[in-house]
Amino acid sequence: MPHFNRKDIDQMDYLFRINLINCCSGYKSANLIGTKSKDGYENIAIFSSITHIGSSPPMLGFFLRPTTVVRNTYDNIKETGYYSINHVHQNVISDAHHTSAKYAKEISEFDSTNLKSDYKDGNDIPFLKDAPIQILMKLIEEYHIKANDTILVIGEIQELYIKELLLGDDGFINLSKGHVAAVNGLDGYCIPESPIRFEYQRPKQVLK
Amino acid sequence: MPHFNRKDIDQMDYLFRINLINCCSGYKSANLIGTKSKDGYENIAIFSSITHIGSSPPMLGFFLRPTTVVRNTYDNIKETGYYSINHVHQNVISDAHHTSAKYAKEISEFDSTNLKSDYKDGNDIPFLKDAPIQILMKLIEEYHIKANDTILVIGEIQELYIKELLLGDDGFINLSKGHVAAVNGLDGYCIPESPIRFEYQRPKQVLK
Numbered sequence: 001m002p003h004f005n006r007k008d009i010d011q012m013d014y015l016f017r018i019n020l021i022n023c024c025s026g027y028k029s030a031n032l033i034g035t036k037s038k039d040g041y042e043n044i045a046i047f048s049s050i051t052h053i054g055s056s057p058p059m060l061g062f063f064l065r066p067t068t069v070v071r072n073t074y075d076n077i078k079e080t081g082y083y084s085i086n087h088v089h090q091n092v093i094s095d096a097h098h099t100s101a102k103y104a105k106e107i108s109e110f111d112s113t114n115l116k117s118d119y120k121d122g123n124d125i126p127f128l129k130d131a132p133i134q135i136l137m138k139l140i141e142e143y144h145i146k147a148n149d150t151i152l153v154i155g156e157i158q159e160l161y162i163k164e165l166l167l168g169d170d171g172f173i174n175l176s177k178g179h180v181a182a183v184n185g186l187d188g189y190c191i192p193e194s195p196i197r198f199e200y201q202r203p204k205q206v207l208k
Numbered sequence: 209m210p211h212f213n214r215k216d217i218d219q220m221d222y223l224f225r226i227n228l229i230n231c232c233s234g235y236k237s238a239n240l241i242g243t244k245s246k247d248g249y250e251n252i253a254i255f256s257s258i259t260h261i262g263s264s265p266p267m268l269g270f271f272l273r274p275t276t277v278v279r280n281t282y283d284n285i286k287e288t289g290y291y292s293i294n295h296v297h298q299n300v301i302s303d304a305h306h307t308s309a310k311y312a313k314e315i316s317e318f319d320s321t322n323l324k325s326d327y328k329d330g331n332d333i334p335f336l337k338d339a340p341i342q343i344l345m346k347l348i349e350e351y352h353i354k355a356n357d358t359i360l361v362i363g364e365i366q367e368l369y370i371k372e373l374l375l376g377d378d379g380f381i382n383l384s385k386g387h388v389a390a391v392n393g394l395d396g397y398c399i400p401e402s403p404i405r406f407e408y409q410r411p412k413q414v415l416k
Contacts, residue, residue, distance in 0.1 A: 002375050004368045009266050012379070019379035021263035024341060024368060026295055027383060027390035027400060028260070029234030049259050052236070053271055054356040055229035058217050061353075063261055063269075087234055094406065101409035112412050133232060143351050145269075147362060148262040154355060160212045160232060167210050171220070171227035175235060175392050182235035182390050184383050188403030192235060195396030198302065201309035204320050 023185035030088035030181040030189065032096055033062075034117070034126040035076030042108040042117055042126045043072045045099045048183040050085060058157040060085065060137065063150050072105050077139050077153065085135040086128035090179040090191045097187065121159065132178030134161040172197070231393035238296035238389040238397065240304055241270075242325070242334040243284030250316040250325055250334045251280045253307045256391040258293060266365040268293065268345065271358050280313050285347050285361065293343040294336035298387040298399045305395065329367065340386030342369040380405070 009017060028048035035043045053059040064074055077083050088096045095113035103109060110117045110126070118129035120136075127134045137155035144151055166178045174195065181189045217225060236256035243251045261267040272282055285291045296304045303321035311317060318325050318334070326337035328344075335342045345363035352359055374386045382403065389397045 002370050002372055004370075006266075006364070006366050009365065009368070010264070016379035017266075018263045019376075020368070020381065021266045021365070022260055023379075023381035023383065024343060024365070024370075025258050025260045025268050025293075026237030026239055026341075026388060027235050029236065031234055050233050051257050051259050051271065052230055052233045053353065053358060055226045056218070057356065058214070058225075058229045059356055060233050061271075063259065085233075093404070097406045098409050098412075101411045103411050107411070133234075135232060141353070141355050143353070143360070145261065145349070145351070145362065147349050147364075148265065148267055150261060152351070152360065154353065156214070156355075157217065157229070157232070158214050160217070160228070162210050162232075164210055168227075171224035171231075172393055172396065173228065173231035174396075175231065176398065180234060182400055184400075184403040185380055187406045187408070188380065188382075189406070190384065190400040190403040192390055192392075192398040192400040195392040195398040196301070198305045198395045198397070200395070201306050203309045203311050203315070204306075 019185055028183040030096065030183045032086045032088060032099065032115070032128050032131070033073050034084035034086060034128060035073050036080065036124060036126055037076045037105065038079040041105055042110055043076055044109045044115060044126065044128060045073050046088070046096050053154060059140070059154055060157065061152055061154045063145070063152055065150050074151070074153070080125070081139050082123070082125045083137050083139070083155065084125050084127045085137055086131035087133040087178065088181045089130070089132055090181060093181055093189045097189070120161070132163045132166060132180055133173065135159070227393055236391040238304065238391045240294045240296060240307065240323070240336050240339070241281050242292035242294060242336060243281050244288060244332060244334055245284045245313065246287040249313055250318055251284055252317045252323060252334065252336060253281050254296070254304050261362060267348070267362055268365065269360055269362045271353070271360055273358050282359065282361070288333070289347050290331070290333045291345050291347070291363065292333050292335045293345055294339035295341040295386065296389045297338070297340055298389060301389055301397045305397070328369070340371045340374060340388055341381065343367070
């Protein structure tokens with residue numbers, strides 16, 4: 001069984017290390033974050049770190065490095081206070097992945113790909129057109145992670161749009177019915193099929 | 209297309225809301241965190257919020273509420289400074305999900321399920337035996353998330369064990385070869401198949 005200790009990881013070739021460490025946490029969500037600058041430039045960029053933080057109030061978080069491509073996303077969120085989260089359908093994976101390229105602020109990924117923007121209900125934040133799930137988020141808190149100079153951005157869900165087929169009577173959203181992607185590492189995408197669901201769990205009697 | 213605004217979400221039935229909001233971020237990782245208290249009680253509990261934070265130094269984070277079942281996990285991490293992260297193979301999904309039941313500290317989930325503990329290289333932290341990926345983590349930082357009183361726990365990877373079949377020449381870990389689960393919502397599990405990989409992306413010429 002291959003085994004790497006901390007020293008091995010620190011001494012690895014750069015690409016080997018980023019593949020390894022980006023894969024080792026397990027499957028990740030595939031989301032496109034849509035934003036607009038105060039002066040009207042649209043941006044959409046892929047993120048795989050969007051995480052559930054709480055349901056009441058409904059909150060999601062994600063991590064970003066202040067010094068990389070995602071700076072446009074962060075700057076726009078700081079300027080307007082709002083952003084959209086959109087799920088990646090299997091038909092747009094290639095374009096979604098392309099949004100990881102480092103474009104200047106003035107170039108919209110909506111122009112450099114076949115992704116289309118979508119405006120809803122009078123909000124001036126771009127959503128991804130036809131995404132199975134679209135969420136309007138309001139920035140509420142951010143935390144500077146000292147250990148590696150990243151930022152945790154936390155937002156509250158303001159509006160949630162879901163394709164009807166995916167939504168169950170109990171509020172469960174069946175992501176497989178939306179052909180939504182999951183991410184493996186930095187560059188691997190898969191489309192999981194029908195989930196098995198389990199009951200709420202209570203303790204069993206344990207005989208030692 | 210069903211649409212819920214913030215007020216709708218706040219007024220929802222509790223179960224409908226926790227299903228909806230736990231599903232809406234997309235697929236999540238399925239990991240069992242193994243810990244041991246200072247006085248020797250083992251604990252293993254399922255988490256779906258483990259997230260990549262950085263590769264150099266290699267860091268992963270996860271969120272927990274201080275007042276729920278996961279208190280044992282948190283207390284043990286605070287006592288010893290260490291914990292293990294283990295991936296959920298398809299054969300142990302039912303037992304893995306059962307670790308979400310609220311057991312007292314003195315009852316180990318290793319006794320109430322068929323999950324087996326595994327000790328490695330002189331470390332006194334329990335791993336999950338036969339997990340496709342096993343990681344020894346050292347606590348380095350924690351952040352109190354004010355908006356909903358949760359805690360972000362950040363650790364550094366100390367040791368990383370991977371089943372040989374999963375590991376590629378470039379450091380990519382093919383999770384599908386390990387039959388590793390992804391989580392949909394609170395209680396849905398799926399086993400994604402063979403990922404498609406894409407190249408590193410550079411900007412294209414854009415004609416407006």
